[in-house]
Each structure stands twice: as structure tokens, then as C-alpha cells.
Amino acid sequence: MWVMMIILYIIVSYIDTKAFTRLKEKSVLPLYIILMVISCTIGIANAYISNLPSPAGPIRNFILSIIGS
Amino acid sequence: MNKELISDQQGINLTVLFIFGSTLVMGTGGQAKGDTWIAVMLVLFLSVPVLMVYARILSRYPGKDLYDILEEVFGKYLGRAFSLAFIWFSFHLGALVLRNFGEFMNTVGLPETPKAVPIIMFALICAIGVKSGIETLGKCSSLFIVGVFSLLFLLAFLTIPNMKSENLLPIMYDGFKPVLQGTFSAFSFPFGELVVFMMVFDSLKKPNSSYKVYLKSLVIGGLVVFFISIRNVMVLGADTLGSVYFPSYTAISRINIGNFLQRLEIAVSIVFTLSGFIKISICLMAATKGITKLFGFKDYRVFVTPVGLLMVNLAYLVYDSIMEMFEWAFEIWPYYAFPFQVILPLIILIAVELKARLQNKNKQAKESNTD
Numbered sequence: 001m002w003v004m005m006i007i008l009y010i011i012v013s014y015i016d017t018k019a020f021t022r023l024k025e026k027s028v029l030p031l032y033i034i035l036m037v038i039s040c041t042i043g044i045a046n047a048y049i050s051n052l053p054s055p056a057g058p059i060r061n062f063i064l065s066i067i068g069s
Numbered sequence: 070m071n072k073e074l075i076s077d078q079q080g081i082n083l084t085v086l087f088i089f090g091s092t093l094v095m096g097t098g099g100q101a102k103g104d105t106w107i108a109v110m111l112v113l114f115l116s117v118p119v120l121m122v123y124a125r126i127l128s129r130y131p132g133k134d135l136y137d138i139l140e141e142v143f144g145k146y147l148g149r150a151f152s153l154a155f156i157w158f159s160f161h162l163g164a165l166v167l168r169n170f171g172e173f174m175n176t177v178g179l180p181e182t183p184k185a186v187p188i189i190m191f192a193l194i195c196a197i198g199v200k201s202g203i204e205t206l207g208k209c210s211s212l213f214i215v216g217v218f219s220l221l222f223l224l225a226f227l228t229i230p231n232m233k234s235e236n237l238l239p240i241m242y243d244g245f246k247p248v249l250q251g252t253f254s255a256f257s258f259p260f261g262e263l264v265v266f267m268m269v270f271d272s273l274k275k276p277n278s279s280y281k282v283y284l285k286s287l288v289i290g291g292l293v294v295f296f297i298s299i300r301n302v303m304v305l306g307a308d309t310l311g312s313v314y315f316p317s318y319t320a321i322s323r324i325n326i327g328n329f330l331q332r333l334e335i336a337v338s339i340v341f342t343l344s345g346f347i348k349i350s351i352c353l354m355a356a357t358k359g360i361t362k363l364f365g366f367k368d369y370r371v372f373v374t375p376v377g378l379l380m381v382n383l384a385y386l387v388y389d390s391i392m393e394m395f396e397w398a399f400e401i402w403p404y405y406a407f408p409f410q411v412i413l414p415l416i417i418l419i420a421v422e423l424k425a426r427l428q429n430k431n432k433q434a435k436e437s438n439t440d
Contacts, residue, residue, distance in 0.1 A: 009378075015373045028371045031364055032256075035375035042382040054386045056397060063404045 002044045009040040074274045079207030081289070083347060084266060088290030089217065093297055094258045094341045096316045103307030104241055106299040108251030113291040115261040120287055122265050122414050124280040125237040129421050131276030135267040136362045141419045147301055149363055151413065156359035158409040159265050160376070164354030164383035165398075167192055170345050170358065171384065172391045177318060178338065186192040190386050191349070196377035198350045199357065200370050203272045205349055213343040221293065222335045225300060227333065230346045232303040238245025253377075257403040259294075260287065261410030266317045266382035268355035268439045314391060 017029075025033050046052055075083070098108035130138045135155060150361060174187040198206055231268045241248060263283065268281050269439055289305035301310055304320040311318045313335075354369070357376045361369040388394045 005156065012378075016373075019088060025368065025371075028366050028368075032371060033365075034374060035372065035379065039375055039378040041380055042379070042386075043132050046382060052398050054388070055383075056387045056393075056401075059405055060397065060401050063401050067404060 001047060005044055005047070006040060009036055009043075071118060071162050072201045073204045073272055075203055075207035075280055076274055077273050079211055080270065080273055081268075081286050082210035082277070084263060084282060084286030084353065085290040085293075086217065086344045086347040087211060087263065087266070087351055088211050088286065088294065089171075089340065089344035091166050091341065091345060092294055093221075093344065093397075094173060094315050094317055094337060095169060095398065096298070096301065096310075097258055097294065098251030098255035098298070099395075100254055101156050101248045102243075102311050103237065103302055104248045105251055105310070106165065106237075106242070106295060106302060108255050109291070109295045109298045111248070111252045112260060113287065113295065115256060116287055116291070117284070119261065119411060119414070120257075120263060120283040121280070122418050123264060124283050125138075126279050126414065126418050126421055127270055129266060129425060130289065132271055134271035134356040134358065136268065136359055137271070138421070139374050139387045140362075142417065142424055143410070147148075147163065152324055152359055152363055155264075155268065155354050158406075159268065159352045159355035159359065160380060161383070162262060162265065162350050163356060164205075164273070164380045164387055165402075166345060166352065167380060168387055168394060168400075170341070170349075171392055173315060173318075173338075175335070176314060176391060184220040185381075185385055189381055191345070192377050192384075194351045194383045195346060195353055198346065199354045199373045199377070202382050203354065205345065207353075208260035210347055217340050217343055218417060220340055221297075223294065224321055224324070224336055227326060227330065228300055228304055228320060230326070231323045232300065233306070233319075234303060235328060236306040237299070254399055254403045255294075257406040257410060258398060260291070261406060263287075264410050265352055265355050266412060267414075268358055269351060314395065317383045323423065333396065349380075353380060355378075356380075415433060 013032075017032070042052075095107070101108040121380070126138060127133075128173050130141065133141070136152045139155075141149060142148065155255045171184045171188040175184050177183070179187065195343045198209065229309045263286075266283075270282070273279060273282065285366050291329070301316045301320050304323060305313070305316060309319070318334050321337050322332070324333050326330045353373065353376060355370050358369045358374060360372055361367070366372075388397065
């Protein structure tokens with residue numbers, strides 16, 4: 001599954017950069033790739049780890065401790 | 070790159086649809102139960118000063134969005150730290166609305182389909198919308214608003230036989246505290262969320278029209294939310310209202326005119342899809358613009374797909390269940406969103422005004438020196 005996900009991300013990135021976005025600034029590519037890699041990693045982790053920590057949990061606990069309920 | 074511009078009317082349409090977003094389906098001010106309509110009425114008045122703060126900040130720097138203003142007022146580093154907070158807020162809000170859509174589809178229409186499917190599909194459409202630009206979104210909103218209002222009026226008319234005015238009574242049975250809690254909740258969702266438009270309203274054709282756009286949208290959107298709340302209470306009653314996930318959907322499903330006109334709840338899904346598209350697109354655009362400016366690039370369109378995909382991931386992992394989603398939306402969100410919606414804009418306004426006064430003083434001092 002993770003191989004499929006990586007291939008999908010590569011296809012999406014390729015189509016996006018070639019067909020939909022006329023890349024005038026080549027310097028954007030590193031950031032683009034970093035964001036895509038982060039997204040793909042979270043996606044794969046999401047599929048394999050059932051209780052992946054979400055930011056909602058800690059925020060919720062913090063707020064509940066502040067408002068005291 | 071030519072700057073994209075939208076008219077005031079398109080700005081109002083976008084803002085009204087943003088207010089509708091998931092509010093019309095999920096409801097707002099749930100803590101007030103049968104007195105939701107009072108909470109919404111109160112919040113209409115309480116939102117005015119906050120929206121004036123947003124408009125004042127924007128009108129001080131015509132043609133600039135919040136990220137530019139922050140960098141100009143607070144300098145490069147502190148300005149970017151503030152920008153980061155607003156990027157996170159827009160990104161998180163977009164992911165939450167995306168999840169709302171996924172849960173709604175999963176609950177009412179596609180229970181066997183994995184949640185990820187509607188979320189990915191919807192995010193893809195929103196990404197295409199954002200890539201097309203704010204002008205396209207503005208034109209879309211002009212079209213959508215006609216459909217949304219037609220459906221809302223039609224549904225309001227058809228639910229009249231199911232409305233029972235006695236469901237509004239007793240008023241404030243549990244006292245004023247739940248109403249206040251509902252007001253706080255209704256402010257943060259959806260009226261305070263209009264802070265996101267500070268990152269988009271640099272595109273208004275008339276630079277100083279943000280006051281007009283914010284106020285008109287608040288009146289139009291707020292009144293519709295008020296009427297929807299009162300309709301839901303009158304159709305469902307306080308007890309049922311508190312026990313269903315999507316009150317508007319349940320209220321509309323009760324329409325039955327002569328065993329012929331029924332099963333009209335699809336109309337609620339259409340309204341949610343159209344307004345949700347605008348809300349997620351605006352959030353995605355705000356977050357992408359912020360990231361682009363944070364790293365010093367010009368064209369935000371390049372980053373729409375990766376940021377949209379990250380939003381999909383966050384939307385997917387942010388809650389474990391629909392119960393957690395509603396607990397977050399009504400119990401946690403008001404406190405979590407308050408700093409982004411009120412405290413940070415107030416700090417920014419104070420800084421903007423102080424800077425303007427300092428500049429005026431310096432200008433006057435220079436003029437007196439040259440005289």
C-alpha cells in the first residue's frame with residue numbers, strides 16, 4: 001500500500017508541476033518537494049498506525065485543564 | 070503577475086457563503102439548546118465590534134493582506150511569527166471543515182464508503198478552485214448564492230406546516246448561563262472565523278470597502294443563521310435538537326406535503342457542498358498564501374496541491390469519531406479559536422494605531438523643522 005501511495009504522490013506532483021502549474025520560479029521546487037514528502041509520510045503513517053497522535057488531543061487536554069472541567 | 074480583484078458584491082457573497090459553511094448543517098450555539106436563536110441574535114450584535122477591528126486593520130493598509138501588514142508593523146521576525154499563527158489557524162480550520170464534510174457524507178449518505186474518499190474528492194475540487202484564483206471563486210460565489218438562497222427559502226416555506234411555536238417555550242428554562250455559553254460558541258463558529266478573510270481581502274477592488282463587506286455579510290449571513298436556528302427549534306423541539314448530529318438535515322427530512330413532496334434533505338447536502346466548497350477554498354487560499362509569503366515566494370498557486378494534501382491528512386487524523394468532532398466544535402473550539410479571533414487582532418490593531426501615530430508625529434516634527 002505504501003508503494004502505491006508513493007507512486008500516487010509522484011504522479012500527482014508530476015501532473016501538478018507540469019500541467020497545472022507553470023513553474024516560473026524554479027526555486028519553489030525544494031519547498032514543494034518537502035511539503036509533498038511530509039504529506040506523503042503522514043499519509044503512510046496514517047494508514048499503518050491506527051492511533052497516530054492528532055494535534056486535537058493535546059489542544060483539547062490543555063484547554064480543558066485551563067477551563068477546569 | 071497581475072493582481073486579482075473582486076467586487077464588493079462578490080466579497081459579500083464569499084463571506085456569506087463562508088458563514089453558512091458547515092453552520093447550517095451542524096448548527097451553532099448548541100449549549101443554549103432551545104434558546105439557540107437567542108444566542109444567535111445576541112452574537113449578531115456582539116460580532117460587530119470584532120468585525121470592525123478586522124476592517125480597521127485592513128483599511129489602514131489598503132491593498133495589503135494580513136501577512137503583509139504583520140511584516141510591516143512588527144518587522145520581519147515577529148511579523149512572521151504572528152503570520153505562522155494565522156497560517157496554522159486557517160489550515161486547521163480548513164481541515165476541520167473538510168472533516169465535517171467527510172463525517173456528514175459518511176453519516177447521511179455513504180456509510181460504507183471510507184471517510185477518506187469524500188474528503189480527498191472535496192479537497193481536490195477546492196484545490197482546483199484555489200488554483201483558479203480568487204476572481205474565479207468570487208464569480209462562483211455569485212452563482213452559488215442564488216442557488217443556496219433559493220433552496221433556503223423553498224425549504225423554509227415547506228417546513229412551515231411542521232413548525233410548532235410552543236417548541237420555543239419555555240424561554241431560558243435553565244437560566245441565562247447556557248445562552249451565554251451558546252453565544253460564545255456561536256461567536257467563534259462561524260462569525261469569528263471571518264478573521265480568515267483578512268488574508269484574502271487585499272483583493273477587493275475598492276480598498277476601503279472591507280467595513281461594508283464585513284457588515285453587510287454579517288447582517289445577511291447572521292439573519293439566515295438566526296432564522297435557520299429558530300426553524301430547527303420550532304420543528305424539532307429543544308430535546309430532539311440536542312440529540313441529533315445534523316439538526317437542519319433532520320428538520321428538513323420531516324417535510325411531507327401530501328405524501329408527494331418528501332425526502333428533500335438532499336437540498337441540505339447541496340447547500341453544505343456549495344458553501345463548504347467556498348469555506349474550505351478560502352481557508353486553503355489563506356494558508357497557502359501565508360506559506361508562500363513566509364518563504365518569500367510570489368505565486369501561491371504552486372503550493373496549493375501540497376498544502377491541500379496536508380489538509381486532507383490533518384482532516385483524516387484530527388478526530389477519532391463523530392462524537393469527538395462535535396465535542397471539539399462546541400466545547401473546545403470557542404476557547405481555542407478566541408486568541409486567533411479576538412486577542413491577536415486586538416494586539417495587531419493596537420500596534421497598527423501606535424505605528425500610525427508615531428509616523429504622524431515624525432511627519433509633523435519634520436514639517437516643523439523644515440518651516
